[in-house]
Amino acid sequence: MKLLFEIGTEELPAGEIDTAVETLARHLIRACADARLGHGEVQTFATPRRLAVRIHDIAAVGEASEETALGPAVKAAFDAEGRPTKAAEGFARGKGIAVEELLRVVTSKGEYIGAVVREEGKPAAEVITAALQSVFTAFAWKRSMRWGWGTEQFARPIHTIIALLDGELLPVSFAGVEAGRETFGHRFLSSGTIRFDHAADDYAEKLRAAHVIASVDERKSAIRAGVDAALRSAGGIPIVDEGLIDEVVHLVEWPVPMIGTFDPKYTEIPREVLTTSMRTNQRYFAAETADGKLANLFCFVSNMIVRDPAVVVAGNGRVLVARLEDARFFFKEDRKRTLDSRRVDLERVLYMDKLGSVADRAKRIEAVAGHLATLLFSDEPAVAAHATRAAQLCKADLVSGVVYQFPELQGTIGRAYAAADGEAAEVAEAIEAHYQPKGANDAPPASPVAICVSLADKLDTLVGCFALGLIPSGSADPYALRRSAIGILRTALDRNLRFDLRALIAVVAAGLPGDLGARPNLVAEVTEFILDRLRNLLGQESPTDIVAAVVAVAENDLPSLRARAVALNAMRMNADFDPLAAAVRRVVNILKKADEEDLAAGRTLASEGEVSPAYFEKNCEGSLREAVCNTLPSLDSAVAALRFDEVANLLVGLKPGIDRFFDEVMVNADDPMVRQNRLALLGLIRTAFMRFADISRIQTQGA
């Protein structure tokens, strides 16, 4: 059997259509699976005015299922004489069988009574009708609405529903609309309705005849090819913009690319301003000239076949000129002042309650960026001066006219203005790049100056918000603090930056206004928040316990973490690994207990004491100390060189000595001096392993 289902609506939000049609398909596929109803290919269609799905080769009836349901334990099901109890009778009655039909099922927890429950397959029409009826409320619209007197919600009002299983109309309805056999074509290029007598009728072809291309992919290809051809025919080299195609595809049912030109005088405006104006406000595609400049062309995708395209082109051209005129006005106004002169205007812009103005924030970023420059790039003395300057200017474009008009150009326009003002190239570049990475697909900043400003900016956001108690919880993260934390981490990982995270956060906290930085646990909270994101980030590449093991010892050596994780993963494959990890766990646990006792008693930690041969009682103690001490220098140089496979091998080499030690010696010797000496020896072992990773955190077989 075949299903054809369509929801016909008023124009849906373009950005939500792809997700919606996917939800529709998934909902039906899951319903079929739950009912064990077989089916073939699932095709989806979507336009601004419809969401549709067609499912092929649906079985007439779902398959039957047999499952054994468990009841009470046998002990409770039969009395001492072996007669069924009330519990057994109740269970049998609930499953619709006689007590004699009850089974006995042996499980790992004991013997239970059970019953075979057979569920017959349901007819396709029944399964699908129920699934369709429930799909209307299954969409996760960003915002949904009611209309007329109705109380049902959808993204926009629904006008028609088609629900056909072969030739049969399924009794589905929503918001007062009964499912029928008819839909509508293009809003202006067709009239009347389109009727489907059978689900096998060619949906796409009938709609095409009514000037609707129902397939998203087909519309997308048509737009891609049409925009490309139109811009080329006008002598431009198209700037490919898949993101814009993804949006435009859901603004039209019948794409008709059209092309126009604008006065070349507008190309004096920074290119980003032009393209943003064209793209964001008008959804126009742009092109370049042969020499890489922006061409004075625009291409848009209309939804109409008109008698005279010149009318539509002229109308669009007029709107664009009005916008470009605005942009040029703001640009010229902006250029009457230097970027530097705008810094004072930031004093009027409040950043956040108690954190002062954006000018205050820029001053904090300046201080931290300078600190980072000396910390991370001490061998490049120019970085500090440039980072300080870039930090001073990095927010100044927020009070420019162009950013007021086009907020998404923050940073970009700052760079253009700084360059035009004669600021150093490194400074101008960093003003734009300090916002990076803007998302998961954006690269972290690359230049030293941009790195310093970017880290300072993100740290100020994070520590500032935490100081105000604005800590993300659940999915609520209104200040995008997770994104800031991930930005910091990706920058450190990808750009090979080593710093003491806690110390850095403490520096940022100390710079906050008033006593905000004194909030109890502020440094620890921010650090733990960042480390959580770190474990998450690395958890996408390595198992959780490995990530925990490496992060535990190297939070101040972020760039080494990936190499450590890879080496530890390889080390774990070694046959000796599990017993070695168990031995290290034993070392760690013994020391933990001893350290706690020492701390409680106010003693110096035995585990950190000197190992003295005078208290050795067995040969194995001396040889273990010798092995560890001989290994440490090579271990340190291998760690410094990030050769963690070598580090792992060196540590595995300590295994025989550790094994012998535990075989032959009791750590808790009667003589306290001997005991302390043994704890010190274990401390030495712990030190060696922790240079690499805390392998006591690794899950082992049989542990």
Place this chain on the structure above:
Amino acid sequence: MYFQDLILTLQSYWAARGCVIQQPYDVEKGAGTFNPATFLRSLGPEPFSVAYVEPCRRPADGRYGENPNRWGAYYQFQVLLKPSPKDVLELYLGSLKAVGIDPEVHDIRFVEDNWEAPSQGAWGLGWEVWIDGMEITQFTYFQQVGGIPLRPVAAEITYGLERICMYLQNVEAFVDLRWNEQYSYADIHLQAEVEFSHYNFDEADTELLFKHFEDFEREGTRLLAKGLVIPGYDCCMKASHCFNVLDARGAISVTERQKYILRVRKMARTAAESHVEKRKALGFPLLRDEARRIEMLGGGDAQ
């Protein structure tokens, strides 16, 4: 089509479709939505369809008449259809045809736009309507007004009259629009636009306006507490206008701005709640479907 004919045509088009044709409300406002014919009538269950031209004042948008299409005072044509009819989009497209915008000649698009008016505690979903890339209408299914969810939902159509007329007359600026055969839009309004730009940006006495804001807020709150809904709501509109002028004058800082908006919203909410209570006490007389009326009155306690 002259500017005045555009208004006349829209009025007769919507009058023929059952709308009450009201006249502008005589208190300054930033948008036709503030007019009680929309703000208060959209509340509660009583059906109401209305159309009116509305002069709007947005002091901060004034440009001394120098910007082609951004003025501190301009007109909206406002249509409220409650409950929203099923064919509301077709009705709207019919009005475009009536004023001479033929959908066969142009590229007409409904582009998602979610409307929100924080100072009115109102939001709705709908579209900007584009004709050949230019926004000419804001179309909204009101979901909430004055903090109160609406049932039934009303459709609000707000035409930008000057923009549509620029299109019809093929001119590039408000000042070039023909009002009628003898007069241009500039002849009628340019002097006021220039003078009000000076007033709003340079001359408005901020101390006086702050005091007016407080006074209207106090008076409005007092009147609303007494159940004088419409006089109370007038005070809310007047306070809102004082705020708009102070904002244009740069007298309100970013942090304070939000607080003023919340103060206006508080009054608007109180007015909305009082209005619904009052209409209910009157038995929702304009709800003529008796079964529905009894349902909306909460079952059987109709007077």
